[in-house]
Each structure stands twice: as structure tokens, then as C-alpha cells.
Amino acid sequence: MTTTPPITLQDVRDAAAQLKGIVHRTPVLRSRTLDALVGAQVFLKCENFQRVGAFKFRGAYNAASRLSPEQLARGVAAYSSGNHAQAVALAARELGSSAVILMPEDTPESKREATAGYGAEIVTYDRYTGDRAALGNAMAAERGLTLIPPYEHPHVIAGQGTAALELTEDVGALDALVVPVGGGGLIAGSATVAKGLLEGVRVIGVEPEAGDDTKRSLEAGERVSVPVPRSIADGQAIQTPGELTFSVNRRLVDGIALVTDAQIRDAMRLAFERLKMVVEPSGASGLAALLAGRIDWAGETPARIGVILSGGNIDTGRFAELCAT
Incomplete structure (x- = not known):
């Protein structure tokens, strides 16, 4: 088969x-x-x-641009150490949506600032003790957001x-x-x-x-x-x-x-x-x-x-x- x-x-x-x-x-x-x-x-x-x-903007925009108007109105979520975070934040802004991003506490400040600069809300976690996928999915479900994962899509x-x-x-x-x-x-x-x-x-x-x-x-x-x-x-x-x-x-x-x-x-x-x-x-x-x-x-x-x-x-x-x- x-x-x-x-x-x-x-x-x-x-x-x-x-x-x-x-x-x-x-x-x-x-x-x-x-x-x-x-x-x-x-x-x-x-x-x-x-x-x-x-390169992350390619995948983030391709995924976000295929969401329904209702999903975009509710907003999107992502978890990322930096580049996917920025990519989803920018994609959401380009599509008239909003983004909430889960980022490690030790993310380089330049990547965190850039993500916020694209208009995203940032939530942090400890990458050495927390499961980012579980935390990200829970956050998205709680807020009614559509999760755009960094690669599993x-x-x-x-x-x-x-x-x-x-x-x-x-x-x-x-x-x-x-x-x-x-x-x-x-x-x-x-x-x-x-x-x-x-x-x-x-x-x-x-x-x-x-x-x-x-x-x-x-x-x-x-x-x-x-x-x-x-x-x-x-x-x-x-x-x-x-x-x-x-x-x-x-x-x-x-x-x-x-x-x-x-x-x-x-x-x-x-x-x-x-x-x-x-x-x-x-x-x-x-x-x-x-x-x-x-x-x-x-x-x-x-x-x-x-x-x-x-x-x-x-x-x-x-x-x-x-x-x-």
C-alpha cells in the first residue's frame, strides 16, 4: 500500500x-x-x-494566507525561538490579523524586539523545563486562536x-x-x-x-x-x-x-x-x-x-x- x-x-x-x-x-x-x-x-x-x-516568512505567510476570514479575525498563535515568531507576526499584520507568540525566556533580545515590532503579543516560557508545543497549543485553545506551528504543517x-x-x-x-x-x-x-x-x-x-x-x-x-x-x-x-x-x-x-x-x-x-x-x-x-x-x-x-x-x-x-x- x-x-x-x-x-x-x-x-x-x-x-x-x-x-x-x-x-x-x-x-x-x-x-x-x-x-x-x-x-x-x-x-x-x-x-x-x-x-x-x-526563510521562515515563506511558510508562515503561505499557511496564514489560507486561513478563513473568521480565523484571521480571531487571530493566530505560534511558538518559536525567534525567526518563525517574527514571520508569523508579520504575516498576521499583512493579512489584517493579530498574533500571540510564545517565545523562550532566553530568546535573543533583537528577535524579541523585532517580533513585538511587527505588532505581536509575546508570552515567554523556560525552554529547558517547558514543552513549547504543549504550551503553545494550550494557549491557542484558551484564546480561540489558530496555531501556525514552525514546521509541522x-x-x-x-x-x-x-x-x-x-x-x-x-x-x-x-x-x-x-x-x-x-x-x-x-x-x-x-x-x-x-x-x-x-x-x-x-x-x-x-x-x-x-x-x-x-x-x-x-x-x-x-x-x-x-x-x-x-x-x-x-x-x-x-x-x-x-x-x-x-x-x-x-x-x-x-x-x-x-x-x-x-x-x-x-x-x-x-x-x-x-x-x-x-x-x-x-x-x-x-x-x-x-x-x-x-x-x-x-x-x-x-x-x-x-x-x-x-x-x-x-x-x-x-x-x-x-x-x-
Whole structure:
């Protein structure tokens, strides 16, 4: 018996149509220095230039824009460490709705301020003792809000996949696509596109060493939980892959590479010094894996590699602190 996949390439194409004129078509940058360091042609999809500073706006708007007028009138809710929070807050504002966001107490102040700046109400919790999904669902139910989860939603996943769709439209064939992994929504959408359009492409996810839940889960063939990750890559501090995202990723993702905080810092520095870009730790993890040689290509390095730089939300103080370490 065949199981229908939760999202298809057509779902991503439908999301692209829904998002046209709403999201930025972010640039793809090249660097001869980077190509020489990696030994391949590298194509960087710069979602740090997306609205709210991260790819998350794609999925949040795709999901929110499909709600009924009644649901939008009541308002939306979300739980997030920062980028999804900002994305849902902005999507709600664009659609004439309101948003209540559950955020960890230790969320970087810049992300909290940006979320509030889009008009959202913020409720905080302790990420090390609280279950954000349970708290978020309870809050939404109590207030009569529609919850837009950060990755466990087909419209969210399809929206995230539009970044990879744009990349393939702009650069053509790729031998490999490297994608940061948190809850798995970005790589699930990206893998759906890559495997649907590019012959023989390898899709590689990248996680911080401290939060290797997806790697362990893929190896075990079922979802595995890890202790709350403590990494500078706060956007990837996930304990367990999403059920929906894992159902996609276990079929389509070819492997997971792990990177250290030090390797992420090196990638952030290179992006700043050579490419003149600010990339947050989670956004730089894919680039870090390439630069540090952490991806097992099982032979020769692919000739053409796409990398999604997933976000750039970091304040100047924190950026300077990390890059100076």
C-alpha cells in the first residue's frame, strides 16, 4: 500500500504562486574564494535577505494566507525561538490579523524586539523545563486562536520549499543541496523540490553537534529525542524532529552532517569578511559543514553545490562577540 506524501512538488509550486509579490526572491551569490576552499562551484541562496531576515516568512505567510476570514479575525498563535515568531507576526499584520507568540525566556533580545515590532503579543516560557508545543497549543485553545506551528504543517513545509525552487530556477542543475536542519521543515520542502526536479542530486542536512536529533532519528529509522541542545545555533535547538517533517526527510534526505560551534563561527566570519554578509549561527551551519569538510561525499566532491543560508537575525553585539571568539 502506497502512502500519499504530506507534500508534493505541486504543493511547493502552488505555494510559490501564493507568495508571488509577497516574499523577496532572494539572491544567489557566488565567491571564487569559497569555490577554491571547497573545491566546487558553490551557490549560496541568501535567505538572510528575506523579509524578517529568514526563510521562515515563506511558510508562515503561505499557511496564514489560507486561513478563513473568521480565523484571521480571531487571530493566530505560534511558538518559536525567534525567526518563525517574527514571520508569523508579520504575516498576521499583512493579512489584517493579530498574533500571540510564545517565545523562550532566553530568546535573543533583537528577535524579541523585532517580533513585538511587527505588532505581536509575546508570552515567554523556560525552554529547558517547558514543552513549547504543549504550551503553545494550550494557549491557542484558551484564546480561540489558530496555531501556525514552525514546521509541522504542510502549508508551512511547502512554503519553505519555495526557496529551493527559486534556487533551481536560477542556477539550473545541482549535484548536491546543503540545508540547515532544525525541526526539518526547510529541508523537507527543499528535498521535495530537489528530488522532484534534479536528477541524481544529493540532499544533505546540517545540524549542530549538540542537537543531532535528526541524524540519530534517520539512523534509527524512527524519531529520537536528545537533551535540550545548548549551541550558539539557537534556531536549531530542537530535541525531536517533527513527525510530519520526518516522514518526508526519512525518504528524501541522503545524510546529515554535524558541525561544532567553532566551525559555525568560522563560517560566519568568512561570510562577513569575504561575502560582506551577516549570517546568524543557524543560517551559517550549512556553509560551516562545507568549509570544515564535515560532509561525507562518499568519494569525489560534487561539482555544483547549492547551500541555503537560512537567516541573518543577530544583533551587532552578539555577532561581534561570536566572530571575535
